[in-house]
Amino acid sequence: MIGTADLDGNERLARLRLIRTPRIGPVAYSQLIRRFGSGVEALAALPALARRGGGALPAIPPPAAAEAEADRVARLGARHLFRGEAGYPALLDRIDTAPPVLIVRGDIALLDRRIVAIVGARNASGAAVRFARTLAHGLGEAGWLVVSGLARGIDTAAHAGSIATGTAAVIAGGIDIVYPPENAALQEAIAERGLLIAEQPPGVEPRARHFPYRNRIIAGLAAGTVVVEAAPKSGSLITARLAAEFGREVMAVPGSPLDPRAQGCNLLIREGATLIQSAADIAEALSPIAGVAARPADNFASAPAPAEADEPARAALTGLLGPVPLAVDELIRQSGVSAAMVQMVLLELELGGRLDRHAGGRVSLIAS
Template sequence: MGRDEGIARLRLIRTGGIGPVTYIQLLRRFGDPEAALAALPDLARRGGGKAPAVASKEAVEAEVATVKRLGARYLFRDTAAYPALLAEIDNAPAALIVKGDVTLLDRPAVAMVGARNASGIAIRFARQLAHDLAAEGWTVVSGLARGIDTAAHVGSIDGGTVGVIAGGIDVAYPPENAALQDDIAARGLLIAEQPPGTEPRARHFPYRNRIIAGLSLGTLVVEAAPKSGSLITARLAGEFGREVMAVPGSPLDPRSQGANLLIREGATLIQSAADAIEAMGTIGGGVRAGRGASYVPPEPMDAGDAERRVVTDLMGPVALPVDEIIRQSGLPAPIVQTVLLELEIAGRLERHAGGRVSLA
């Protein structure tokens, strides 16, 4: 795409209140980002709120200059360069910032995640497992955290690894992994959703986890506490229709409780790279590796005041699946999506994992 269109897309993406789902719906509805930007005030009015402050052209141009200076570039959703597996999920990032070997996105990928305070034996096993998977032509995806994530990257960096960053692509977190992050940029691939310079905050890590799970045919957990981020990644993988796998551990070690729980709930028990490859091979026909956007939202339809009331009356502060709103309202899905679009731009809607929404 041309520079002007790229700038307009980023202005839309960086505007508050416009999430990944809304971004795609706006492009689908108005055809180009400039028209979508111009329509925001009217959409917000219909949604019963004020239009969000649009990101300035100057701010976005400064971001683009920084990305270029860092040796990175953008991959926009609904373009051929975007990872196809990630595009399968409805809330995939509107744009990725990448640095390194993007051809790694053309290979089948497996996510490896686990405890930050992992045991020595688990770190050793994860490193060897990642090495063996990469040697078989798999790209190993992880989140550059301490412990298992670091072991996964170190084990696979010679064969193909992708590091997904919670903050900006130029921010190393944890700081002790700065050298590893640089090495991945040189020999693997770094991916970030946030603009350069963004320090990672707690709210960024669930967003990062969905990218890790979304890029991969399966997510493999090696040691994890029952309420850890690793189990969130595994749960997301299951919601995305991907394979969930876990390495069993001693019941005497609290760090193994999460992985053992996943196995008890139906995750595939993994003892070798061959086990993981066999497990993911059973679902490979349902999703595809490589690149090229595949998510197409429903054709938009205008909503009337009566239809808006039906939808908003069904909603409240507790998150409800969009499919349930469609079912209970009896309205066509495109009309419900239009109402939700207007509410989100008006600042009255919050989107949650699993295709759920609530009133703000």
């Protein structure tokens, strides 16, 4: 199995076809590669897996579709970076929902630096915008790569403050789509002087459902996430909570209790986030973990395939599932079936269109 080396052309196209197949998300993709050892073998196994899951085979894109996407990405001056390849971000590789493929344009060597995320309100106050720019500049001067989401307000300030020293923008749409429109020049500057990162294929306009996916990439890339102004139910707090779930440092800049834009940050601090007042505070908060070497990208090492589940085991697992999400660990405990077998049955159900995956490692059956 290819682990930390670059993949060959056939394998790259096979993996691209695999991730562009409906019903195959990051978790299913990882399990398929781990079990079968390659995208080529995983594609060949899909019909039997979907059949055992009780559903029809999802529509696998033809080779021509993958080739067309690869050509388009290359024409845009970008490239696909697959999970398991050399250069894939080490900290991002640690999360269970790491994107199977990123589309990157710019200086990929920046991902080897220590990474910190700065996020915050789109309608930020002038003082917060200035402070975010100052934080980003100070971190960049200290050798950090500053990552954010290229949104209005704090994100824009973070990129502007660090573009001269190193910044990466994770966007919600395709690598060729500018959003918001007023950041067109900044987005192009980041692609030329920093790094632009997208998960969606070229041409995909950002939709509301894409932003949580983008947020988990921002949180997963960084050793820690700093929030500068955020409403209590904002996307920035989603990013912060994802960072906490990933075991990363969560930091927040305090604000006036009279300003609604500061309520989210004050709430984070009350819940245990580190209070930040300078770039030096951030470096100090991250110093115990930022220098820890990430484990190699061996998460796709091929493991012995478990024996196929017998019908009683499959029936027992299906009987425990319902429309209410259930933790996979709880499913293993109640069923008495091995973890490997449970994961295989869940994969079959997912490929058959009968299973939904939810946050926190929970699953549910889709109503017939």
